[in-house]
Amino acid sequence: MYNPFSLEGKTILVTGASSGIGRQCAIDCSKMGAKVVAIARNKERLAESLSMMEGDNACYSYDLQLIEGIKDLIDRIVSENGKLDGFIHAAGIEVTNPLKLTSHGDYENLYRVNCLSSFEIVKNLCGIKTFNKGGAIVLISSISGIIARKGLSAYAASKGALLSAARVMAMEMAPRGVRVNTVSPGTILTPMMQKALDEMQEDDRIKRVVGFPLGLGQTTDISNACVYLLSDASRWVTGQNLIVDGGFTAQ
Numbered sequence: 444m445y446n447p448f449s450l451e452g453k454t455i456l457v458t459g460a461s462s463g464i465g466r467q468c469a470i471d472c473s474k475m476g477a478k479v480v481a482i483a484r485n486k487e488r489l490a491e492s493l494s495m496m497e498g499d500n501a502c503y504s505y506d507l508q509l510i511e512g513i514k515d516l517i518d519r520i521v522s523e524n525g526k527l528d529g530f531i532h533a534a535g536i537e538v539t540n541p542l543k544l545t546s547h548g549d550y551e552n553l554y555r556v557n558c559l560s561s562f563e564i565v566k567n568l569c570g571i572k573t574f575n576k577g578g579a580i581v582l583i584s585s586i587s588g589i590i591a592r593k594g595l596s597a598y599a600a601s602k603g604a605l606l607s608a609a610r611v612m613a614m615e616m617a618p619r620g621v622r623v624n625t626v627s628p629g630t631i632l633t634p635m636m637q638k639a640l641d642e643m644q645e646d647d648r649i650k651r652v653v654g655f656p657l658g659l660g661q662t663t664d665i666s667n668a669c670v671y672l673l674s675d676a677s678r679w680v681t682g683q684n685l686i687v688d689g690g691f692t693a694q
């Protein structure tokens with residue numbers, strides 16, 4: 444059957460696969476025919492994700508704060524699973540704090556998980572011996588990387604860094620036919636977002652929810668965008684940021 448969005452025959456690495464958007468991406472990539480290699484910290488929740496996927500997949504428990512160990516992790520993943528064709532970086536943390544209460548440590552933690560770990564993965568994964576020609580990378584950024592929301596300076600900076608780095612990676616990898624794009628979600632109801640909504644003042648929570656013309660998003664809204672960007676349907680799309688936000692930033 445003709446399906447330009449198929450991921451049949453591809454092996455795709457997904458970080459943050461134990462929860463929310465990353466878990467949905469892992470499940471949907473497997474349903475589209477890919478072998479998924481899932482990374483997250485929590486072994487039990489990773490095993491739960493694995494049980495929701497289709498086909499033969501693999502998982503690795505790893506704390507992405509530990510940037511220095513990423514090279515060894517990638518070497519192990521490639522030696523046990525063969526060359527890869529795709530990478531989705533969905534692991535992420537959010538800290539909401541006014542600037543004057545944001546510490547150096549907050550910036551460091553956010554940068555390590557949200558962007559530096561993905562740069563290190565791309566650097567070690569995308570060589571000729573480890574990543575197939577025609578492969579694709581999707582880094583999950585956020586509309587917070589583009590618009591201002593009070594209390595999110597450190598988070599927004601980490602997400603903005605993904606947007607600019609991805610454009611440069613796209614240029615550096617284009618000669619090898621490897622594409623690099625970002626997806627910027629609006630508010631998606633996941634454990635991370637539920638926690639953030641719970642911590643907001645009532646007024647802010649209502650404002651956040653009613654601000655989306657199409658209402659809040661679902662994890663499948665983001666996983667579908669990732670499937671497109673990993674599939675051959677997007678073979679001529681690179682260096683782009685796909686905003687998936689129910690119309691929020693169009694206002």
Ligand SMILES: NC(=O)c1ccc[n+]([C@@H]2O[C@H](COP(=O)([O-])OP(=O)(O)OC[C@H]3O[C@@H](n4cnc5c(N)ncnc54)[C@H](O)[C@@H]3O)[C@@H](O)[C@H]2O)c1
Nearest residue numbers: 459461462463464506507508534535585630631633635636
């Ligand atoms: N939910 C939203 O509304 C929303 C909006 C915009 C962007 N995003 C982004 O989407 C991504 C996924 O968010 P989510 O809402 O699904 O969050 P989530 O909290 O449900 O999942 C986050 C995942 O990241 C993993 N993770 C966190 N720290 C890690 C570490 N040190 N090492 C390894 N894994 C780690 C967790 O294990 C988990 O699997 C994040 O990058 C987030 O910034 C989410």
